[in-house]
Ligand code: MN
């Protein structure tokens with residue numbers, strides 16, 4: 001049984017126990033997870049339709065047919081730009097009646113939902129995410145191997161970015177080096193818009209890189225990730241250009257200690273919130289609590305943000321196979337910010353850090 005068949009049979013099991021007649025999976029990440037077909041159809045209709053009794057059918061835009069065939073899915077229905085997708089769905093599922101339909105409530109637009117109602121009538125709809133996001137929470141061996149490679153590409157890209165830093169260069173120039181390095185090493189794309197922020201801009205956790213030129217004394221924060229075979233990595237490193245001030249050294253040391261404390265708190269059986277607390281308490285004790293204004297991390301996989309969310313109220317237990325980021329930061333307005341982010345895997349007996357670019361404070365020569 002292929003990995004995709006195994007995943008589909010878990011969907012069918014869930015449908016049986018929850019009394020679902022039909023599941024319509026419509027988000028590209030979940031279609032990819034269940035079929036291996038990696039497609040972003042824009043406004044066109046794409047769905048994996050799983051019936052409690054019988055086949056699973058993949059509906060794809062006609063222009064994607066050749067790509068879809070490559071994933072080897074046995075039952076494929078193509079939809080041209082002039083077809084009515086709902087007629088095609090009806091031809092597969094029949095007239096019903098349908099009591100319960102599972103859909104991705106967070107993904108489906110209201111208009112698409114109303115279209116589906118013309119096929120599924122008064123069926124009660126339940127959230128397919130409950131199952132799918134739960135399944136994606138624990139990565140299997142094949143997924144972990146791919147994610148290690150995605151992390152390795154991120155390591156190389158961060159190294160290339162740091163090597164490219166020089167006084168007078170713009171943030172955007174460093175971004176270009178990072179993104180071309182990722183692609184040269186096999187990434188299909190960046191997992192999000194690469195962030196390079198310098199000087200006071202490094203104090204903006206999600207600022208956008210631009211034409212600011214790097215100056216002596218700047219912190220330079222690099223946050224990037226690679227998509228490799230459909231899976232994301234996500235790493236942040238911060239370096240300083242020229243001799244750091246006492247305060248810069250202190251901020252860096254606090255963030256590094258918080259990153260290490262978060263990693264040390266990661267092991268199976270612990271609640272997720274313990275990871276957040278380990279990193280956050282350290283920053284608070286050192287007096288920088290008010291400058292750390294986001295959660296400690298997020299799950300990582302097919303999407304760059306998925307479950308589990310590493311925040312202080314998440315009681316969920318860590319289990320082997322979870323992959324997430326640990327990325328504490330301290331952002332002092334006007335002065336600058338430091339964030340140090342790693343990707344970690346929960347193992348049977350602890351934790352494995354997937355990203356490996358060095359973390360001790362790197363002081364770049366002013367050149
Ligand atoms: Mn990041």
Ligand code: MN
Pocket residue numbers: 234298325327341
């Ligand atoms: Mn992140």
